[in-house]
Amino acid sequence: MLREPEARDRTVFVELLASAEVHTYLGGPRPRDELERELSGVPERWPGSFVVDLDGAMIGQILLRRATGHRRPAAVGKVDLGYLFLPRAWGHGYAAEACAAALDWLAGALPGEPVVLATQTANARSMRLAAKLGFTEVERFEAWDAEQWLGMWSPVTTSG
Numbered sequence: 001m002l003r004e005p006e007a008r009d010r011t012v013f014v015e016l017l018a019s020a021e022v023h024t025y026l027g028g029p030r031p032r033d034e035l036e037r038e039l040s041g042v043p044e045r046w047p048g049s050f051v052v053d054l055d056g057a058m059i060g061q062i063l064l065r066r067a068t069g070h071r072r073p074a075a076v077g078k079v080d081l082g083y084l085f086l087p088r089a090w091g092h093g094y095a096a097e098a099c100a101a102a103l104d105w106l107a108g109a110l111p112g113e114p115v116v117l118a119t120q121t122a123n124a125r126s127m128r129l130a131a132k133l134g135f136t137e138v139e140r141f142e143a144w145d146a147e148q149w150l151g152m153w154s155p156v157t158t159s160g
């Protein structure tokens with residue numbers, strides 16, 4: 001289930017953001033004590049910020065954000081998809097199901113809106129997920145000492 005963040009998710013947010021495994025291809029985790037200090041009681045709520053809930057507990061986060069300052073011109077101003085799941089929830093198809101639902105929500109909220117996604121090419125799980133969701137390659141580029149992949153997704157529109 002996709003839902004808004006709630007105060008009870010704070011512990012899982014800290015776990016997610018402090019996880020070295022989750023941040024292998026994302027520039028490394030944030031220190032746990034810093035997160036404990038900085039994360040407010042109720043995580044920020046805004047349209048496009050989803051908690052992924054499995055049987056009443058948070059297992060991941062999906063963000064759909066407008067990429068105002070993206071480093072690739074093709075992505076500037078586009079909606080950008082991001083996803084982080086707890087390692088214990090990997091390998092079950094939950095991320096694919098949840099991201100597809102988030103894209104479906106966006107297609108209803110902003111019909112016709114394309115979405116971009118940037119991920120390291122070394123992040124094999126993320127690359128497989130992007131392909132499964134229907135993202136196609138725009139370009140590859142070097143950043144943060146790694147090869148990055150920029151993909152784009154467009155909703156299927158029916159005509160007539």
Ligand SMILES: CC(C)(COP(=O)(O)OP(=O)(O)OC[C@H]1O[C@@H](n2cnc3c(N)ncnc32)[C@H](O)[C@@H]1OP(=O)(O)O)[C@@H](O)C(=O)NCCC(=O)NCCS
Pocket residue numbers: 021022023025026082083084085086089090091092093094095096097118119120123125126128129132
């Ligand atoms: C990227 C990430 C979300 C992918 O998670 P994931 O669980 O591998 O992705 P999916 O939901 O697509 O699940 C696919 C796996 O579930 C398996 N699976 C098991 N049961 C399934 C089912 N009923 N339906 C679909 N897939 C199923 C698939 O076979 C596949 O396994 P495989 O990769 O070993 O072949 C996760 O690795 C993650 O959070 N990484 C850290 C954060 C990160 O790097 N984010 C990228 C930011 S750009």
